[in-house]
Amino acid sequence: AQKITQTQPGMFVQEKEAVTLDCTYDTSDPSYGLFWYKQPSSGEMIFLIYQGSYDQQNATEGRYSLNFQKARKSANLVISASQLGDSAMYFCAMRARFDNQGGKLIFGQGTELSVKP
Amino acid sequence: EAGVTQFPSHSVIEKGQTVTLRCDPISGHDNLYWYRRVMGKEIKFLLHFVKESKQDESGMPNNRFLAERTGGTYSTLKVQPAELEDSGVYFCASSQDWGGVSYEQYFGPGTRLTVT
Numbered sequence A: 001a002q003k004i005t006q007t008q009p010g011m012f013v014q015e016k017e018a019v020t021l022d023c024t025y026d027t028s029d030p031s032y033g034l035f036w037y038k039q040p041s042s043g044e045m046i047f048l049i050y051q052g053s054y055d056q057q058n059a060t061e062g063r064y065s066l067n068f069q070k071a072r073k074s075a076n077l078v079i080s081a082s083q084l085g086d087s088a089m090y091f092c093a094m095r096a097r098f099d100n101q102g103g104k105l106i107f108g109q110g111t112e113l114s115v116k117p
Numbered sequence B: 001e002a003g004v005t006q007f008p009s010h011s012v013i014e015k016g017q018t019v020t021l022r023c024d025p026i027s028g029h030d031n032l033y034w035y036r037r038v039m040g041k042e043i044k045f046l047l048h049f050v051k052e053s054k055q056d057e058s059g060m061p062n063n064r065f066l067a068e069r070t071g072g073t074y075s076t077l078k079v080q081p082a083e084l085e086d087s088g089v090y091f092c093a094s095s096q097d098w099g100g101v102s103y104e105q106y107f108g109p110g111t112r113l114t115v116t
Helices: none
Strands: A002-005 A010-014 A019-022 A023-027 A032-039 A046-052 A064-069 A074-079 A086-094 A110-114 B003-005 B010-011 B019-024 B029-035 B044-051 B053-056 B065-069 B077-079 B090-094 B111-115
Touching: A002 A086, A010 A019, A010 B077, A019 A110, A023 A074, A032 A064, A032 A074, A046 A064, A046 A074, A074 A086, B003 B090, B010 B019, B029 B077, B044 B065
Parallel strands: A010 A110, B010 B111
Antiparallel strands: A002 A023, A019 A074, A032 A046, A032 A086, A064 A074, A086 A110, B003 B019, B019 B077, B029 B044, B029 B090, B044 B053, B065 B077, B090 B111
C-alpha cells in the first residue's frame, strides 16, 4: 500500500531563516512522483515542486528545494530565506505509476508552518 | 485562463439534509478529481473522471455520495443524506493528462462542508 507520512503537525521558523519540512513515503512501485503543495489560509492548493523517482538530481524551484533520499524514502521540502507569506499548510503527496488506476494523489496529513517576524 | 472553481465555498447543513457541491475544471482538462480532507487528517482521494466516465471511484466512502460529470464538463458531488462525519473540505482538481507520474493536478479552493 502507498502511504505518505508527515510527522510535524506544526513548525515555527524565523523570517529569513531556512526550514525543512519532513516527508517520508512508502510504495513498492519503482516509478513514482513526489509533490509538495502549499495551502495558505485562503484555501487554494498551490503546487510547489515535483520530484520523479528516477530523477538523478534534487528538484529546485526558486526558494524551494526537495531533499530526495530514495534509500530512506524521504522527500523533505526545504524553504530557504523564509518569508511571512510562507506561513501556510504544506502537504506532501505521491503518485505511483502502476499501482494506480488513474493518477490519484496520496497525501500526507500536512505541516502547518508559521513564519515569525 | 481561469482556474478550477468550486461552489459553494462554504455550506452548513443539518444532518439528514442533502447538499450538492459543484466543480468547474480548467477548460480543456478531461481529467477531474475529487478529494476530501476531514479536520486534522490527510487529504483523501474520492474519485476520478475522464471526461464523463468514472475512471476510479475507489475512494468514495459509501452510497450516500453520488458524483456526476455531465457532458464531460463540470462535475457535481451530492451527499444524501448528510451525516456528521461528512464534514470537511472537499477539493476538486483537474489535469490534461493522467497516464504518467509527473503531471500536475490543478486544485480548486475547496468547499468547506459543515454538517450539524
